[in-house]
Amino acid sequence: MTQAKGTPGDGDLVDDRYDADGKLVVPAHVADAVRTLIEWAGDDPAREGLRDTPKRVARAWKEYCQGYSEDPSVHLSRTFEEVGGYDEIVLLRDIPFQSHCEHHMAPITGKASIAYLPRDRVVGISKLARVLNGYARRLQVQERLTAEVARCIWDNLQPQGVAVVIDAQHGCMTGRGVRTPGVGMVTSRLLGCFLDDERSRKEVLSLMGY
Numbered sequence: 001m002t003q004a005k006g007t008p009g010d011g012d013l014v015d016d017r018y019d020a021d022g023k024l025v026v027p028a029h030v031a032d033a034v035r036t037l038i039e040w041a042g043d044d045p046a047r048e049g050l051r052d053t054p055k056r057v058a059r060a061w062k063e064y065c066q067g068y069s070e071d072p073s074v075h076l077s078r079t080f081e082e083v084g085g086y087d088e089i090v091l092l093r094d095i096p097f098q099s100h101c102e103h104h105m106a107p108i109t110g111k112a113s114i115a116y117l118p119r120d121r122v123v124g125i126s127k128l129a130r131v132l133n134g135y136a137r138r139l140q141v142q143e144r145l146t147a148e149v150a151r152c153i154w155d156n157l158q159p160q161g162v163a164v165v166i167d168a169q170h171g172c173m174t175g176r177g178v179r180t181p182g183v184g185m186v187t188s189r190l191l192g193c194f195l196d197d198e199r200s201r202k203e204v205l206s207l208m209g210y
């Protein structure tokens with residue numbers, strides 16, 4: 001395992017190889033698979049504009065799926081004990097993200113709001129978005145993505161409560177199939193006090209704008 005060249009984030013460990021230009025080496029069978037798909041779609045993979053496309057597509061998919069090369073919980077390993085007496089909700093609202101659905105490998109684009117009520121430890125706020133990206137950059141269903149983000153925060157920060165709400169559009173519903181542009185899917189996962197206590201739940205959902 002080597003540290004990925006030029007890729008951001010703590011703990012992004014991958015075992016990929018890079019060429020002299022620093023580009024990811026694409027195995028022949030992977031490029032061939034993309035060529036087959038282009039042909040199947042009805043175009044000629046040998047024409048000039050498509051000649052380098054299989055390698056580009058392969059590299060793009062490695063990037064879309066970068067989450068497989070990391071354990072998102074590493075982002076929550078550095079916590080701060082001192083919260084200066086702060087015992088209220090911490091919320092990161094409307095974090096934009098992109099994922100891909102596991103059914104069609106079509107884009108899922110949307111925003112997530114992530115909140116927690118600390119017990120005695122807080123975390124750098126950017127880390128919540130990093131956890132989201134760690135799970136979003138995989139082939140997903142929205143329900144699982146929502147649950148995985150909430151569970152990761154719950155297990156690693158052991159807070160009093162966690163709330164995750166995701167509102168996203170699915171490319172497989174907008175660009176194909178039923179073709180309903182503008183339709184949002186909303187999913188939520190509430191744990192601890194946000195699940196058990198109605199006042200806490202109302203407060204966090206209202207802070208999120210729901």
Ligand SMILES: Nc1nc2c(ncn2[C@@H]2O[C@H](COP(=O)(O)OP(=O)(O)OP(=O)(O)O)[C@@H](O)[C@H]2O)c(=O)[nH]1
Pocket residue numbers: 101102103140141142143170172173177178
């Ligand atoms: N619950 C859920 N469904 C999803 C998600 N992403 C895509 N889907 C749905 O997965 C389903 C797959 O259904 P299938 O009938 O197997 O596939 P399909 O024939 O391509 O279906 P259509 O999309 O209706 O054309 C579709 O209804 C999609 O809308 C997701 O994140 N959560």
Ligand SMILES: [Zn+2]
Pocket residue numbers: 101102103104105106170172173
């Ligand atoms: Zn889909």
